[in-house]
Amino acid sequence: MNKRQENKLTAYEGIAKFFLDEAETVNSVQVLKESADEFTATVEGIRSKSAETKNASTGKTAVKYQAEDALIAALLPVASAVFIYAKKKNDVELKEKAKVTESGLRLMRDTELASRGEDIAALAEEVLANLAPSNITADSIAALKEKAQAYLESIGARESGVAGRMGARTSMEDLFAKADEILEDEIDPAMELIRATKTQFYNEYFTLRVVKDTGVRHKPEPTPVPAATPAK
Helix, strand or coil: CCHHHHHHHHHHHHHHHHHHHCHHHHHCCHHHHHHHHHHHHHHHHHHHHHHHHHHCCCCHHHHHHHHHHHHHHHHHHHHHHHHHHHHHCCCHHHHHHHCCCHHHHHCCCHHHHHHHHHHHHHHHHHCHHHCHHHCCCHHHHHHHHHHHHHHHHHHHHHHHHHHHHHHHHHHHHHHHHHHHHHHHHHHHHHHCCCCCCCHHHHHHHHHHHHHCCCCCCCCCCCCCCCCCCCCC
């Protein structure tokens, strides 16, 4: 929710509370009551969608970072073992492929990091018999593969959270438009039905509409100021 929407929601909540506090007057005109009830329900919908927008990816980003940490923790010792073996065998190509640093891994794009984990696991499998001095076993490689897969899944979960948040935001924008329409096309005109008998209620409502800048196009006309009497 952007700042303008936050301001509008604050305004809507003020109007909804006003209707609740002045229920007797609101309920005295059926069309006003119906529109006020619909408006209040729409405001509740906006609150709900706002929470949904905020919560769509809550936790998923944290899971992604936890999976990243786990992948890097499993990847570094395996890569280091392969690197040490390659150096001793003077295998320049293998040594270059196994060369990694934690800082370099953390700078990689999400899918690139997952692929790097899988690549290191594949390299380690090819020379597994030579990694025993570094305490790297088949289980170490299996764990690395598992962590790479878990990281890929965490990326997918995070992206689905982003998509859900975007969907919720779109629905929330529709609700804002609906609230504006109810105010402008239903409640504002209905106020004219009680303007003469409930003047204070009428004025307070439009004060909320104007001061809170909810896009009102109609407000009470100001009291005319008497023209000055020309000096003689």
